[in-house]
Amino acid sequence: MEIRSAMNELLTPAVNSICEKFNGQASEFRGDVTILVPAELVVEAATTLRDEFDFDMLSAETAVDYCPQTTPRFHIVYIFYSTKTHLYLTFRAALNGDDPNIATMETVYPNANWREREIWDLMGIKFEGHSDLRRILMPPNWEGHPLRKDYPLGYEEVQHSFNLEEIDLRKPKGVR
Amino acid sequence: MGIEQKLGNTGVVTTTLENAVNWSRTNSMWPMLFGLACCAIEMMAAQAANYDMSRFGMELMRASPRQSDLMIVAGRVSQKMAPVLRNLYDQMPDPKWVIAMGDCAACGGVYNNYAVLQGVDEIVPVDIYVAGCPPRPEGLINGVVALHNKVKGERFAKWK
Amino acid sequence: MREIQEFTLDELKHLFTPQALTGETVVLNMGPQHPSTHGVLRLILELDGETVLNCVPDIGYLHTGIEKNMEAKTYQKAEVLTDRMDYMYTMGNNLVYCLAVEKLTGLKSPPRADAIRVILAELSRLQSHLLWIGTSALDLGAMSVFLYSMREREMILDLFELVSGQRMMTTFIRPGGLWRDVPAEFESALREIIKVFPKRIDEYEALLTKNPLFMSRTKGIGKLDTKTALAWDVTGPTLRATGLAHDIRKSNPYCGYDLYDFDIPTQTSGDVYGRYQVRVEEMRQSVRIVEQALDKLPYGPVRDNNRKYIPPPRSEIGVSMEALIHHFKLWTEGFNPPAGSVYTTIESPRGEMGVFLESDGSPKPYRVHYRTPSVTLLQIMPILTQGCFVADLIGIIGSIDIVLGDTDR
Numbered sequence: 105m106e107i108r109s110a111m112n113e114l115l116t117p118a119v120n121s122i123c124e125k126f127n128g129q130a131s132e133f134r135g136d137v138t139i140l141v142p143a144e145l146v147v148e149a150a151t152t153l154r155d156e157f158d159f160d161m162l163s164a165e166t167a168v169d170y171c172p173q174t175t176p177r178f179h180i181v182y183i184f185y186s187t188k189t190h191l192y193l194t195f196r197a198a199l200n201g202d203d204p205n206i207a208t209m210e211t212v213y214p215n216a217n218w219r220e221r222e223i224w225d226l227m228g229i230k231f232e233g234h235s236d237l238r239r240i241l242m243p244p245n246w247e248g249h250p251l252r253k254d255y256p257l258g259y260e261e262v263q264h265s266f267n268l269e270e271i272d273l274r275k276p277k278g279v280r
Numbered sequence: 281m282g283i284e285q286k287l288g289n290t291g292v293v294t295t296t297l298e299n300a301v302n303w304s305r306t307n308s309m310w311p312m313l314f315g316l317a318c319c320a321i322e323m324m325a326a327q328a329a330n331y332d333m334s335r336f337g338m339e340l341m342r343a344s345p346r347q348s349d350l351m352i353v354a355g356r357v358s359q360k361m362a363p364v365l366r367n368l369y370d371q372m373p374d375p376k377w378v379i380a381m382g383d384c385a386a387c388g389g390v391y392n393n394y395a396v397l398q399g400v401d402e403i404v405p406v407d408i409y410v411a412g413c414p415p416r417p418e419g420l421i422n423g424v425v426a427l428h429n430k431v432k433g434e435r436f437a438k439w440k
Numbered sequence: 441m442r443e444i445q446e447f448t449l450d451e452l453k454h455l456f457t458p459q460a461l462t463g464e465t466v467v468l469n470m471g472p473q474h475p476s477t478h479g480v481l482r483l484i485l486e487l488d489g490e491t492v493l494n495c496v497p498d499i500g501y502l503h504t505g506i507e508k509n510m511e512a513k514t515y516q517k518a519e520v521l522t523d524r525m526d527y528m529y530t531m532g533n534n535l536v537y538c539l540a541v542e543k544l545t546g547l548k549s550p551p552r553a554d555a556i557r558v559i560l561a562e563l564s565r566l567q568s569h570l571l572w573i574g575t576s577a578l579d580l581g582a583m584s585v586f587l588y589s590m591r592e593r594e595m596i597l598d599l600f601e602l603v604s605g606q607r608m609m610t611t612f613i614r615p616g617g618l619w620r621d622v623p624a625e626f627e628s629a630l631r632e633i634i635k636v637f638p639k640r641i642d643e644y645e646a647l648l649t650k651n652p653l654f655m656s657r658t659k660g661i662g663k664l665d666t667k668t669a670l671a672w673d674v675t676g677p678t679l680r681a682t683g684l685a686h687d688i689r690k691s692n693p694y695c696g697y698d699l700y701d702f703d704i705p706t707q708t709s710g711d712v713y714g715r716y717q718v719r720v721e722e723m724r725q726s727v728r729i730v731e732q733a734l735d736k737l738p739y740g741p742v743r744d745n746n747r748k749y750i751p752p753p754r755s756e757i758g759v760s761m762e763a764l765i766h767h768f769k770l771w772t773e774g775f776n777p778p779a780g781s782v783y784t785t786i787e788s789p790r791g792e793m794g795v796f797l798e799s800d801g802s803p804k805p806y807r808v809h810y811r812t813p814s815v816t817l818l819q820i821m822p823i824l825t826q827g828c829f830v831a832d833l834i835g836i837i838g839s840i841d842i843v844l845g846d847t848d849r
Contacts, residue, residue: 133780134543161673164783164811166796181796183783183811187670187684190691192783215673218819236454241500241848242395243360243445250394250508257512258394258505278366278404314473316480317502317845318527318608321571325597328590343475358848361480361501363444364472390521395505414608 114189118157122149128195138194143180143206146197150182150212159184159193162213165220167227171253177201178229182209205230226251298435305349305375306428308337312348312372314365316355319382319414323354326417336424345371350427351404352420356384357397369404375439377431379423380406383413455496456486465493472501478575478837479844481818485830492833495825497818502848510808514774515541515615518805523609525810526846528571529788531557531564533810534613539694540784540795541615545749545777552740553617554696558733559630560603560612561695561786562726566637567596568789569723573644576716576838580657585647592640599629616750617743630734637727645720658712662824662836665710672823673816676791677722678840681707681714688787700732712839719789719841749775774803781807790814790841814846 115137119130126149128139141149153159163185167178176198184193199206208231209216220231221240228249231237239246248255263271283294315323327333327341342348345368357365369378380400383389386409388398400406407430410423449460449467459465466487472480480501486494506525510518522533535557542549549557574589597607603622604610612619648654664674666682679686685704689697705721707714743750751770752763769775781798791813798807817840824836 134546134782136782138781160670161675163673163785163792164794164796164809166807166809166811168781168798168807181781183794183796187686187691192785194781194783213673214671215816215819218815238447238451239500241360241503243500244447245445246359250505255508256394257392257508259392260388260398262392275398276402278401278406280405313475318524320479321527321608324571324575325590325594328594329587330591330594343473356502356504358501358503360445360503361472364501367444368473390524391504391506391509393505393509395503416607 115191115193118153118159118193121156122152125149125152136192136194138196140196140198143197143199146180146182146195147207147209147212149195150184150209153184153193154212157186158188159186159191161185161187162209162216162219163192165209165216165223167223167229169227169251169253174201178204178227180206180223180229199229203230204228205232207232208234210234225249228252299432301439302432302434306431309350309377309428309431310340310342310348311338311350311352312345312368313341313343314351314353314368316353316357316361317384319354319385322414322417323352323381323420326420331417331421333421333424336421336428338424345369346373348372349375350377350379352379352381353385353400353404353406354381354414356389356391357400357403358395359397362397362403365400366403377407377427378404379408379410379420379427381410381420381423382415383411385409386411389413452484452496456494459488460486460494464488478842481837481842481844481847483821483833485833487830490829492825492828492830495822495833497821499818499844499847502844504845504849506849507808507810510805512804514803515777515805516770516774518808519614520609520611522810523611524845525849526788526790526793526812526814526843527608528568528843529564529790529793530608530610531560531613532786532788532793534611535561535695536784536786536793536795536810537797537808538613538615539786540782540797541777543782543784544780544797544799545615545775547616547744547746547749549617549695549744550741551696551738553742555733555737556618556622556742557613557695558697558700559730560600562729562733563596563599563633565789566723566726566730567593569719569726570596572719572789572838572841573648573716576835576841577648577654579834579838580654582648582651582654585644588640588643588647592637595633595636599626599633602626602629614743614750616746617741619743621742627734627737630730634727634731634734638724641720641723641727648716649720655713657831657835658716658839659709661712661828661832662839663709663711664820664824668820668823672820674791674820675816676787676789676813677715677718678791678817680704681718682710683708688785688792692785694784694786697729699736700729702729702732712835715839715841722789749777776801776803783811785811788813790817790843790846793846810849812846812849814842814844817842818847 126145128141130139164183167180178199180197182195225239380386385400408423408427412419468485470483472482482498484496522537523530525533570589570593574586577585601607604612666684669679685706687704702725705718747766756763777799779801783796785794794811796809800806
């Protein structure tokens with residue numbers, strides 16, 4: 105792990121260029137470099153990364169919900185990888201809580217297709233220009249976006265001896 | 281007693297109808313291939329050479345529900361899969377039995393949340409529950425033997 | 441009773457050719473329950489006779505809500521949920537989670553724990569490849585390979601049971617090292633495995649590699665080139681079969697993989713046969729790594745000593761007050777790591793598996809996201825199956841080696 109986190113020198117040109125051109129703020133935690141990019145400029149910044157700095161793979165794309173605060177409420181996290189220099193670089197884009205939407209990364213990295221469908225399904229963030237935005241993990245008519253912090257976990261009360269019959273009456277039972 | 285003394289060595293056996301039918305049902309119960317998750321791997325291990333299930337007549341896992349009698353629900357049942365499972369159960373012809381293999385099929389297992397059905401007995405009637413996460417292949421075979429004993433005890437009134 | 445909810449063909453018409461709507465081509469459902477879908481995968485195929493024109497995978501039949509469930513448990517308890525994700529590479533799910541927690545908290549696992557982690561991870565990889573070779577050959581019709589590979593797999597699972605008590609979902613690798621040290625019989629059992637395996641791998645090769653039926657069913661099917669693979673973020677044996685020698689164990693080593701000497705097998709054909717060859721060669725390399733790790737196994741502790749995160753041994757609790765207090769705090773509240781987010785990756789038998797872990801300083805993880813390789817492998821199915829026959833489709837699903845627990849989480 106020491107080898108991975110010491111690679112900062114090779115990342116510096118890419119980080120400096122992105123921060124200047126796209127008004128990003130870079131930070132580092134435990135060897136991982138993160139750049140907070142404004143949401144409108146993320147796709148352009150990713151194109152620059154891919155073309156000029158050889159970051160050829162979008163390793164992961166996910167979203168984090170900071171629920172009680174509404175500006176910003178969501179952060180979309182993009183993690184890029186370069187097969188030539190073996191380095192990871194993270195972008196974060198901040199979105200507000202009411203009707204969050206952002207341009208799709210599919211045009212730059214095609215594999216963002218399913219990842220953005222999953223973010224739409226579980227977090228409710230719309231992606232403009234996505235070719236096929238529909239639910240992927242939950243059934244098609246499901247209501248709500250489960251991974252948001254204000255969506256309940258949905259657990260069932262555990263049956264102990266004192267509430268055994270009471271829960272049994274409520275629990276559905278399959279019949280032939 | 282009277283009839284058996286007269287038969288001698290003619291090669292005829294007498295038994296009750298219930299015993300004969302139950303014997304034939306247990307000796308070649310064909311399971312339907314319904315491995316969903318991790319328990320499916322242990323079910324495959326139970327079918328392989330070390331813990332052979334073909335000694336119970338079960339090596340032939342039929343993919344089609346119309347040709348099988350036993351549904352071993354092996355693995356967690358999610359919200360999207362539940363109606364499909366019920367559909368397949370309805371397509372199986374009588375007599376049919378269900379074994380809920382593993383903790384997730386029996387009671388929801390480790391997962392108590394929005395996405396996993398808390399026990400497959402919410403949608404189909406289960407005959408035998410096999411506990412474990414995943415149950416050892418010997419545990420599954422124990423469940424199968426328990427099901428055989430249960431079927432051997434079935435009486436006229438239970439048959440449809 | 442619930443009804444099956446589906447997308448109608450109208451909603452999906454942007455994924456199919458116009459002939460699908462008029463009925464010139466058949467839209468067939470290869471449903472979640474099928475003998476060779478390797479789990480609950482649903483494929484919607486558009487067929488022109490026997491040729492596949494379009495293949496749309498539909499996932500979500502095994503969605504378990506693991507990521508949300510982990511947010512409701514403390515870091516130690518959440519690890520139990522992780523093994524059941526990629527249920528073929530069970531040690532690996534634990535390993536990547538523990539590496540992420542260690543990166544976040546600054547824990548260091550001692551060298552003996554690292555070496556045993558490498559041994560267990562490589563044995564897990566062997567066990568996954570053995571099941572893969574058994575089931576994919578079974579799909580193509582070679583049924584005897586399944587029985588042989590399960591026999592070998594039982595040897596490895598017996599070893600896991602010796603070490604941790606459980607055959608598959610062990611949760612043996614914990615943050616800071618391992619749960620406990622391996623017993624004395626571990627070394628001799630492992631030497632048995634190392635002695636026996638290379639000949640067994642030769643047996644599988646004898647059954648399949650030069651078999652004319654196997655070759656004609658797999659050569660030239662499901663071709664993928666490196667440029668498409670990188671654009672679609674394909675990693676693992678599928679990428680290595682296209683020619684690029686990219687392996688996270690070599691490029692971003694973890695757990696001391698740089699101390700061992702092993703090769704990265706590649707092929708240039710990019711088809712199903714190439715992926716088969718890459719995986720068989722990987723099995724040999726895994727045995728080689730295990731042997732080196734066992735020969736160089738150092739003595740020492742197997743877990744880090746930082747009592748703020750790691751529980752003290754039972755013997756100390758009876759005599760030391762601080763140990764009792766630490767134990768109490770860890771069991772009631774859990775440990776509080778610093779706030780921030782990390783991303784760690786390992787090489788699983790399917791590709792790059794990563795964990796994105798974000799913490800806000802509380803004892804429960806704020807957001808855990810698993811970057812799983814099976815999602816990207818399933819996404820390229822439409823590209824791989826353009827113009828092939830239905831029988832070839834089965835071979836392709838087998839060769840990309842997906843695990844549905846990984847895809848749906």
